[in-house]
Amino acid sequence: MATCWQGLWAYRFYLIVLCLPIFLLPLPIIVRTKEAYCAYSIILMALLWCTEALPLAVTAMFPIILFPLMGIMDASEVCIEYFKDTNILFVGGLMVAIAVEHWNLHKRIALRVLLIIGVRPALLLLGFMLVTAFLSMWISNTATTAMMLPIGHAVLEQLRGSQKDVEEGCENPAFELQETSSQKEVTKLEQRAQKTQERHRFSQGLSLCICYSASIGGIATLTGTTPNLVLQGQVNSIFPENGNVVNFASWFGFAFPTMIILLLLAWLWLQVLFLGFNFRKNFGFGQGEEEQKQAAFQVIKTQHKLLGPMSFAEKTVTVLFVVLVVLWFTREPGFFPGWGDTAFANENGQSMASDGTVAIFISLVMFVMPSDIPGLTQDPKKPGKLKAPPAILTWKTVNDKMPWNIVILLGGGFALAKGSERSGLSEWLGDKLTPLQHVPPAATVVILCLLVAIFTECTSNVATTTLFLPILASMAQAICLHPLYAMLPCTLAASLAFMLPVATPPNAIVFSFGGLKVTDMARAGFLLNIIGVLAITLSINSWSVPIFSLNTFPPWAHSNTSQCLLSPPTSTVPAP
Structure with a gap:
C-alpha cells in the first residue's frame, strides 16, 4: 500500500495535468456560453500555475489553443498579445541590467555604498538593505540577492573571527590559575553561549534583510519586478484609451516613496526582532565593538580593491544607464512637456515612442x-592577427541570462485579459461585484491587498497579478471606482512575499544558505506583510491621488454597460 501511494506521489504532476481538464469539463458542457468557456480556461490555468504541474511559461501558452477552439478569439489575435510593447520594455530593460551585471558594475556600487555607510550592526543592516533595494530597482531581485548574500556572509565571518580574538585576548591564564571556581567557569560558558546566540540571530537578520529588501526595492520602478509590467500591460489592454x-x-512618483517607507519600517522591525531593543549596542557603542567594526570594514575594503579601477566598459555602461533613466523620466513626465510629447508626438499630441522604445x-x-x-x-588564439575588442553586450551573454520564460508568461497574462474582455466574462464578474459599492473604497483595498499578499505566498507573483488584475478592473468599472485605485495597491501587494521560502526566489536563495528555519522567516514576514x-x-490614499487623479472615475474606464454613464463622474476617493 505504501508503495502505491509513493508511486502516485511520484507521478502527481502527470496526474494533475491529465485529470484537471477532465474534472473541470462540466463547466463548459453544462453552461454553453463564451463566458463559461473563458472561465474554464482561466480556472484551469490558475490551478496549473498554483500547483506548478507544468512550467509556468508552458501553462501560459494555453490560450493559443483554447481560445480559438472555443470561439473566443482568433489565433492571430491571441498570438499578438504575446509580444506587446510591455514585453519589449521587459526585454530592453533586462538587456541593460544584464550589461550592468556582466561588467560587475552592481558589485562596485554595493561595496562603495557599504564603505560609506559603515559596519556597525544596525547600520550594517541598513547599508545592505539600501544597496540591495537600489540594485533591485534596476536588475532582477534574484541576481541582486545572489550577489549580496555572499558579501554579507563574508562580513559576518570576519565579525565572528574578530570577536573570538577579542574574547581570547581578554582571558588571563594567571588569573585562571589563582581562581578556578566552578561558578566562574559556568558564567564564562553562559556568556559564550549568549554571544554565540547573538551572532546567530544577527546572521539570520542580515540574511533576511537582503532577501526582503530585494523584493521591496523591485516595486520602486516599472521595470524593477515583473508584476509592475503586468499591470501596465493589463491597463493598456483593458483600457486602450487610458492615455498611457x-x-x-508616474509609477516612480507613486511607488518610490512607498518603497522608502516600507524599507525603513522593515529595517526597524528586523533590528528589533534580531538585535533587540538595546539601540546603543545595536549602533556599535559597546565594549569590543571597535575591533569587530574595523575587521569587517577591512573585508569590504579588500573586496573593493580587488575590483581594481573602473574599466572602459564599466564607465560606458554607467553613462548609458544614466542616459536610459533620464530618457525614461523625461519622455512623458506629465507635469511638464517631455521629449515624447513634443518631438515625437502623433496628431493627438501623444508620444509615439514608449518606454520600451528607449530601452x-x-x-x-x-x-x-x-x-x-x-x-x-x-588575437591570443591566432598570433600575428589583429582583433577588435568585443562589444559591451553580445547575443551569447544576453541569451544565457535572459529569462525568456517570463516573456511568455507575460504574454499569457495579456491573452487571458483580452479573452476575458472578448468573451464577456469581465462584464459578468463586474455585475456580480456591484454590492461592493456599499463598502468604503479604502476598506475594499485593504481586504484585497491582504488577500493578494496571502495568495502570493503560495504562487508566483506574476501569476497572482495576471489572475487578479482583470477581475479588479471589472469590479472597479462596476462600482464606478477608478480602476487604478484597486489595481495599483494589489500589484504592490503581490511583491509582499515574505513568509515562506518558496514564495519568491530571493527567499529560497537565502533559505538555502542555511541558518534559517521556516518559522524564523514566517515570524519575521508575518508582521512585515501587515506593515x-x-x-x-497610506500611499494609495495620499500622494497617489493627484498623480493618477484617483478621486474621479475616468472617462476611459467607462464600459458599454457601465451605470456611471448615466451620471457624470463622481469623486470615489477622498482627496488627500
Whole structure:
C-alpha cells in the first residue's frame, strides 16, 4: 500500500495535468456560453500555475489553443498579445541590467555604498538593505540577492573571527590559575553561549534583510519586478484609451516613496526582532565593538580593491544607464512637456515612442559600443592577427541570462485579459461585484491587498497579478471606482512575499544558505506583510491621488454597460 501511494506521489504532476481538464469539463458542457468557456480556461490555468504541474511559461501558452477552439478569439489575435510593447520594455530593460551585471558594475556600487555607510550592526543592516533595494530597482531581485548574500556572509565571518580574538585576548591564564571556581567557569560558558546566540540571530537578520529588501526595492520602478509590467500591460489592454497613464515617471512618483517607507519600517522591525531593543549596542557603542567594526570594514575594503579601477566598459555602461533613466523620466513626465510629447508626438499630441522604445535603443547602443578603448589588439588564439575588442553586450551573454520564460508568461497574462474582455466574462464578474459599492473604497483595498499578499505566498507573483488584475478592473468599472485605485495597491501587494521560502526566489536563495528555519522567516514576514499593506494603503490614499487623479472615475474606464454613464463622474476617493 505504501508503495502505491509513493508511486502516485511520484507521478502527481502527470496526474494533475491529465485529470484537471477532465474534472473541470462540466463547466463548459453544462453552461454553453463564451463566458463559461473563458472561465474554464482561466480556472484551469490558475490551478496549473498554483500547483506548478507544468512550467509556468508552458501553462501560459494555453490560450493559443483554447481560445480559438472555443470561439473566443482568433489565433492571430491571441498570438499578438504575446509580444506587446510591455514585453519589449521587459526585454530592453533586462538587456541593460544584464550589461550592468556582466561588467560587475552592481558589485562596485554595493561595496562603495557599504564603505560609506559603515559596519556597525544596525547600520550594517541598513547599508545592505539600501544597496540591495537600489540594485533591485534596476536588475532582477534574484541576481541582486545572489550577489549580496555572499558579501554579507563574508562580513559576518570576519565579525565572528574578530570577536573570538577579542574574547581570547581578554582571558588571563594567571588569573585562571589563582581562581578556578566552578561558578566562574559556568558564567564564562553562559556568556559564550549568549554571544554565540547573538551572532546567530544577527546572521539570520542580515540574511533576511537582503532577501526582503530585494523584493521591496523591485516595486520602486516599472521595470524593477515583473508584476509592475503586468499591470501596465493589463491597463493598456483593458483600457486602450487610458492615455498611457502608467508610465515610468508616474509609477516612480507613486511607488518610490512607498518603497522608502516600507524599507525603513522593515529595517526597524528586523533590528528589533534580531538585535533587540538595546539601540546603543545595536549602533556599535559597546565594549569590543571597535575591533569587530574595523575587521569587517577591512573585508569590504579588500573586496573593493580587488575590483581594481573602473574599466572602459564599466564607465560606458554607467553613462548609458544614466542616459536610459533620464530618457525614461523625461519622455512623458506629465507635469511638464517631455521629449515624447513634443518631438515625437502623433496628431493627438501623444508620444509615439514608449518606454520600451528607449530601452531597446540603449540596448542596441550597447551591442555597438566596444568594451575597451577603440583600437586593435593581438588575437591570443591566432598570433600575428589583429582583433577588435568585443562589444559591451553580445547575443551569447544576453541569451544565457535572459529569462525568456517570463516573456511568455507575460504574454499569457495579456491573452487571458483580452479573452476575458472578448468573451464577456469581465462584464459578468463586474455585475456580480456591484454590492461592493456599499463598502468604503479604502476598506475594499485593504481586504484585497491582504488577500493578494496571502495568495502570493503560495504562487508566483506574476501569476497572482495576471489572475487578479482583470477581475479588479471589472469590479472597479462596476462600482464606478477608478480602476487604478484597486489595481495599483494589489500589484504592490503581490511583491509582499515574505513568509515562506518558496514564495519568491530571493527567499529560497537565502533559505538555502542555511541558518534559517521556516518559522524564523514566517515570524519575521508575518508582521512585515501587515506593515506592507499599511504602507501601500497610506500611499494609495495620499500622494497617489493627484498623480493618477484617483478621486474621479475616468472617462476611459467607462464600459458599454457601465451605470456611471448615466451620471457624470463622481469623486470615489477622498482627496488627500
